[in-house]
Amino acid sequence: MPSSKTTLKDLAAHLGLAHSTVSRALSNHDAISQDTKDRVRHAARQYGYVANSGARLLRTGHSQTVGLLVPDIVNEFYATIAKNLADDCSQRGHQLMLLVSDDDPQRELKLLQALLETRPAGVVVALTAVPRKETLSHLAGVRCIQFLRVHAKVQGLTVGADDAAAARMAIEHLLSLGHRAIGYVGVSEALSTGAARLRGYKETLEEAGVAPDPALIALIEPSVQGGARAAAQLMDRSPRPTALFLSSPQLALGGAQWLNAAKLRVPGDVSVISYGNSSWFDLWGSGLTAVSLPIQELAATASALLFRESGEELSGQTSVLLAPSLVKRGSTARMRA
Numbered sequence: 288m289p290s291s292k293t294t295l296k297d298l299a300a301h302l303g304l305a306h307s308t309v310s311r312a313l314s315n316h317d318a319i320s321q322d323t324k325d326r327v328r329h330a331a332r333q334y335g336y337v338a339n340s341g342a343r344l345l346r347t348g349h350s351q352t353v354g355l356l357v358p359d360i361v362n363e364f365y366a367t368i369a370k371n372l373a374d375d376c377s378q379r380g381h382q383l384m385l386l387v388s389d390d391d392p393q394r395e396l397k398l399l400q401a402l403l404e405t406r407p408a409g410v411v412v413a414l415t416a417v418p419r420k421e422t423l424s425h426l427a428g429v430r431c432i433q434f435l436r437v438h439a440k441v442q443g444l445t446v447g448a449d450d451a452a453a454a455r456m457a458i459e460h461l462l463s464l465g466h467r468a469i470g471y472v473g474v475s476e477a478l479s480t481g482a483a484r485l486r487g488y489k490e491t492l493e494e495a496g497v498a499p500d501p502a503l504i505a506l507i508e509p510s511v512q513g514g515a516r517a518a519a520q521l522m523d524r525s526p527r528p529t530a531l532f533l534s535s536p537q538l539a540l541g542g543a544q545w546l547n548a549a550k551l552r553v554p555g556d557v558s559v560i561s562y563g564n565s566s567w568f569d570l571w572g573s574g575l576t577a578v579s580l581p582i583q584e585l586a587a588t589a590s591a592l593l594f595r596e597s598g599e600e601l602s603g604q605t606s607v608l609l610a611p612s613l614v615k616r617g618s619t620a621r622m623r624a
Contacts, residue, residue, distance in 0.1 A: 293334045302330055313380065353593065354402040354410035356386040356395065357434075358509070363565045364536050364582065365413070368434075371586035372411065379594055381408060390415050390509065396422045403429065409593045414438050416477035432589050437479040437606075445606045446589045450480050453578045453611040454487025454534065457560045460576070460613060461530045462495050465622035466558060470521040470528035472538050474509045481506070484534045484562065503528055507538070514541020522551065529557060529622050536563035543571055554620035564614055573617025581609050 299309045304327070312319045312327035353376050357365045373383040384402060388395035396419045402410065409430035414422070423440050433445040461469050471488050474481035485506075489499045505520050507513035514537060521528055522545075533539040539561035546553055553559050553572055561568065564579035588607055 351381045352405045352407045353381050354384045354407045356412045358390045367582050368586050375590040392419050444592050448580045449608040450483035451487035454484040455491045457532050458491040466530040468528045470503045470531045472517040473534040511541040514538035515545040518542035518545040531559050534562045536565050553618050558619040576616045576619040577614050578611045579614045
């Protein structure tokens with residue numbers, strides 16, 4: 288009869304396996320075959336076996352919890368990453384704990400402290416622009432993967448997209464269509480992602496012989512409302528830009544909402560290109576041209592690095608940058624004379 292009091296020893300006896308084999312199968316150890324893992328997990332469900340987390344903590348020093356600390360999940364990008372990482376954790380016998388900081392350093396600290404009480408196996412973090420000193424100190428004591436955003440004072444591996452290359456790809460596309468007055472909507476340079484995208488924007492213009500105009504650069508908080516305000520700021524100029532690069536999915540949503548409300552034609556009045564490739568981009572007007580990121584690959588890489596064996600090397604790499612790609616839709620067109 289299934290019972291919540293079933294022990295690991297009971298499970299091993301029922302299966303005719305060694306205690307250590309059952310334990311390793313439940314912890315997804317590489318030395319155990321997939322058939323044995325499946326058999327053990329099926330029996331564990333059938334007999335109501337519940338792992339002793341306290342015993343695991345004593346044995347390994349950590350739980351089967353993995354933390355994912357991100358600024359928000361309204362952003363479809365972070366939501367997709369969370370889903371992919373949760374699936375990968377489940378396959379490895381771990382559970383994902385999702386923490387949302389709202390880009391608030393104090394909230395970020397409190398969430399991290401609560402996570403560390405569970406003795407997590409590791410944590411994947413996208414930190415705020417100016418994290419608290421205590422936050423940085425806490426991260427020094429846990430296996431940590433910095434994801435997308437990189438803070439110089441946090442040691443360890445980082446996984447992200449090549450943001451400078453993404454901006455370059457966007458601006459080169461607009462330049463090829465004859466645009467020179469290209470507006471940039473971005474986030475603060477205090478964020479590594481914001482600094483890299485703005486650098487890519489400026490360098491690409493300069494290499495094309497176009498001097499970046501500070502009046503065409505709007506830096507704003509990473510929010511839908513911020514995107515709308517920044518688009519209004521740039522498009523209310525005279526002369527106004529002939530093209531806009533909205534350098535995050537949230538900023539793109541806000542900018543698109545404002546352009547609709549202002550009844551501006553895209554690409555008739557202004558060409559628009561976005562960073563990130565959300566599902567709604569296909570449905571907006573004639574489609575929103577975007578620099579797309581390899582979301583599944585980003586999540587899989589973060590997970591693989593997080594779960595690698597402590598002695599395993601990664602060819603000396605401490606940073607993994609994945610390349611973006613350009614998805615052309617109807618929101619960009621050749622500049623009219």
